[in-house]
Amino acid sequence: MSRFRKIILRTLQVILGILLLLVAILYITGNDYIIRGVQLTYMKGHNTANIDDYKDFDNNLILADKPQRWEQHELFNKIPLTDTLQNELEKFKSVGFFVAKDGKVLLEYYWDGYSNESHTNSFSMAKSVITMLLGKAIEQGYIKSLDQPITDFLPEFKDDEFGKLCTVGDLSAMTSGYDWLEDYYLPLNPSAKAYYGDQIEKQMLSRKFIQKPGGDFNYLSGDTQLLAIVLQRATKRSASQYLQEEFWQPMGMEEDAYWSKDRKDGMEKAFCCLNSNVRDFGKLGQLLLQNGKWNGKQILDSAFVQKMITPNYKAFKKGQPASYGYSIWTDYEHQPNFYGLMGHLGQRVIVVPSENLIIVRLGHEKDKRNLNKGFLDTDTYYFVDEVMKMLKNHNLLNSQNAKKDSLP
Template sequence: MLRTVQGIILFILLIIGLLYLTGNQYIIRGVQLTYLKGHKTANIDDYKDFDNNIILSKTPQPWFEHELYNQIPLSDTLRNELERYKSIGFFVVKDGEALWEHYWDDYSAESYTNSFSMSKSVVTMLLGKAIEQGYVKSLDQPITDFLPEFKDDEFAQKCTVGDLSAMTSGYDWSEDYYLPLNPTAKAYYGSNIEKQMLNRDFIEEPRKRFNYLSGTTQLLAIVLQRAVGISISQYLQEEFWQPMGMEKDAYWSKDRKDGMEKAYCCLNSNVRDFAKLGQLLLQDGKWNGRQILDSAFVQKMVTPNYKAFSKNEPARYGYSIWTDYEHEPNFYGLMGHLGQRIIVIPSENLVIVRLGHEKDDRNMGKGFLDNDTYYFVDEVMKMLKKNNLLKSQSHVEKNPAAESPLPGH
């Protein structure tokens, strides 16, 4: 028995040694934060296990509440879908006012959870601001102007900052959220994300096809950090978080204490402030009479990049924004791992936010979007129709609050 235990210990030590020798020691941290805590992948609460940059709120300005705020019960179909996949928050804004707000378990408006890939859209918003302010010339500026590490890479020489956002870069990356020996896992649990990104190659011609890669958003964040001269957290705080009157501080998880934000995944906030990001896009970048983000850039973000998709594949991705303009109603949104969603339905002045632990991975054959996205869109539309709240059923104009910082009620 003693020999067996000693053998197991020796084997474990050998594995740990091999992980360090091969530069894969991040797997140890990954195992500690996932399998040993009962998870199979990253989870929405794990910002507590990482170092974070704090994005400070300055003058919190809560949403106005609709006259029917939380008076209309969620449909059984929608509630069952939300609870089936362990939702923790659901928030709907109609005409600039909070209409539905629900939480599950011990979560509340005070809770912070991981946006996962919704962060990608935020990074592209920062890119739009950097272009507006002259730090970046345009979406067509070569990345090698900021990343000289790739100056001898023939494919990287042709890659633009826009390609990093549109997922048409040709970068060498394998996107997987469950395999431990994978660059995405290393980026999440490793301790030097910038070095990891800059040590990889570009393996194909940019702009030939859509290929969703978290690594390209991280490269874009490095571009922004070098172009603007401050962290993306500070840039977000100065240009978006504080001017928009976000209700709470936010946390952007980093690879280490003095390191860099995990830009592709890990902005941690709450349903109410996430909804403001969707509302900003809905309003073409305008907030309280101030143009926070250039309207032309917003339109580029939400326009599918048709050239990057094959004829047999519906174009669903713009510049870090998912879209479906064939569905009725048309919508676009920010989408993240495990079903984090900020969905915008322009025709109804509507923003839907869903946060939670799991998602419906099934696909309706509509490209890359999962079933749950359509459930949320369709069921909310049914509830609006049932209660005569659709635009076609009334002459109610958008509340002026929808173009304000939505100061309390």
């Protein structure tokens, strides 16, 4: 063997030894989830979680029953997208775009082989769904109110200085004071461990609270996961089963859905990972727009819906935009006002109440530019403003119709 080949072989042995040592350290320190994370991201050409990775996880199936199809608007897909909106959607690799006006589908577009039957990851839009389930649990008496202490369900925190002061409402409004680092790219952090790990309940219950609850808004995925544990213990049902029984089937969702879990016999990753399509995600926005009513039946208490979509002003300092209610993002400074379910990589269900308008966008990337359009993500303003232009150009705005009706 030549000297050069010996050097190469020795180098490879050293590299292999280092890799094996790193793997051993990860397992010993309880950070072996990083290995799975690397396999499902970097080794697949991604630098973060992606909208299709439910296929790589165990899932709970949420069954549809007696689908209720969206009614089509008379101008369905007859209104062209503005150039600005078209460019925004294509530049950031959208896979689905859906607009419903007055309860009827006005626009529905797909890219890259996706369709109305495709399933993609909701990411943090699932947080809003968990709070919807919380509202139902309160209505049905499983939970007393938003003010009920979490220790009634999570006695693991009864000796925690701040945890024992936390309420279920604090978890929903993101004012818990829980110890958490919200990061979707850094491998070594609790968000990544929750996403790629296999002991999510143990992880949540082993952490602490580091601030007094009820204070400033601080967006934490850990809050939603704790809330899901509360719901599971209160209702004796998984989030998937509860969603299926109280929302998915009563609302006539068109397709089954999947909720990804930490392991086969584990629990849902409730802070993310509800996998569905534009039409069924759109129905969740329509339910909020209709104050919790569906086909004449009150699916979710109207007062609770108003609580969700109203900014939690006390959680924001003077001069700071009040951008969050109870698991719903809001901008009531923009014209028109809107609120919505929003998730990683630009997953959106946007509700514009004044126009009875629902906008859904699903895709691979988010517009990260800061163009000073508002205090929420740039893309939300593109979607709202450009759709409003399209409606105006075709005399579909409620304000335009109101003027017509007022003419002598």
